[in-house]
Amino acid sequence: GPGTPERAFQGFPTNASAYMTLNTTLLNYPCPASPGDITVLRVGSETSCAKDESRPTCNGPLPGPGPYRVKFLALEGSEPVAETAWSKPITLRTAQSSDRIPTTDGRHSAGMIALTSILSILFAILLAGLVAMLVFWGSDACGGSSTFSKPEAVTVQRYNTH
C-alpha cells in the first residue's frame, strides 16, 4: 500500500520496483471540474523531499531516462477498488551537449555577393577614370576643340564708330 517501504519513492528503482505517489482524496476531483483548473498531474514536481526517507510518497524527480510505466489506483483504505491498466513505456528526453550545434554553416547570400562584386567593379572603373585624368593632365590632345573657357568676368563693350 502507499507509504510502505516496498512502495517508497526513495527506494525506486533499486529496492522497489514501483512507487506510489500523488496521493489525494476524492474531494480534489470534483465533478464537474472547476473552471480554470488545469486537469493534469505532473510527475516529479517535488524536489525538496526526494532524499527524505520520512516522506515515502514524495513526488520526486525520476532518477533516469526510463522507460517508465504509470497507472492510476483508486483505494479504499489500503485496498485498490479500481485501477487503470499500465501505460505504454515512456522514455524521457535526453539532452545533448550544446557543443554539437554547428555554427559555421552560414554561407554567403546571393545579395551579399552581388553587392560586393558590383561595388568592386564600379570602384575599379572610377580608379581607372582617375588615372586617365591624371595621365592626360593639362594635355589638350583629348578633344582640344571642344574645351571651353571659364566664363569671362569682363563683358565685351561695343564701340560706336563714328
Added chain:
Amino acid sequence: MAKSDDGIRILQGLLVFGNVVIAMCGIALTAECIFFVSDPHGLYPLLEATENDDIYAAAWIGIFVGFAFFALSILGIVGVIQSSRTLLLVYIILMLITYAFEMASCITAATQRDFLTPNLFLKQMLEMYQKSETVNNNDKWMTEGVTKTWDKLMLQNQCCGVQGPSDWQEYMSAFRHTHNDADFPWPRNCCVMDAQGSPINLDGCKLGVPGYYNSNGCYDAISGPMNTQAWGVAWFGFAILCWTFCVLLGTMFYWSRIEY
C-alpha cells in the same frame, strides 16, 4: 560652339543636381546610422558576446561617411560652378576615399548579416544565459549582458528560447547546471506573467500547458531588427554609391573639358 556651350551648361546643371542629391543622402545616411548605433531594441549585448559586432562598426563608419558626403558635395557644387580644375581634382580624390570607406561599410554589413544564424544565437544562449562560473571580468560582463538581454526579450516579446522552449530540453546548458529540470524545465521568464510579474500558474508553466507558457521562439524578435539594420546600412549605402558613381564619372568628364 553654341551647342557645346549648351551641352556644358546642361552638364553643369546635372552635376549640381547630382551633388545636391548626394548631400541629402549623406545626411540621411548619417541619421539612419545614428539610429542604428543607438540600439533601440537593446540587442547589442548579444552581438558583443559573439565577439563579432561588425554590423555596428559598419554603422559607425556610415555616420562619418554620410557627413563626409555632405561636406564634399558642397565642395563639388562650388567647384562645378566655378569650373576650377584644382577644386574639382581635390573633390574627386576625396570622394574616391569616401567611396572606398562606404564600400567597406556596405560589404561588412552584408557579410556580417550572413553570419548571424539561429544556431549561433542558440549556442550563445545555452552557453551564457545565467552562467555562474565566469572565468574573468570580460566573460562576466558578456554573460551578464546576455542574461539581461534574454530576460528582457522573453518578457517583452512573450517568447522562449531561440526556436522554442524545447531548446532548453534538447540541449545541455549553463542554466541547466544551476537549475534542475524538475523545478525549471525552462527559465521563469518563459511563463505567461500576470500584471505583478509572477507566473499566472507555475505548474501549468512547468508542464507546458498551452496558455501558461510562451511556446514560440525569440529568433524573429532578434533577427528582425538586425536584418533591418544590416540591409539598411548595406543597401542604402549601395544606392548612394551607385548614384555617386554616375556623378563622379560626370565630374571627371567635365574636368577634362575645362580649358587649362
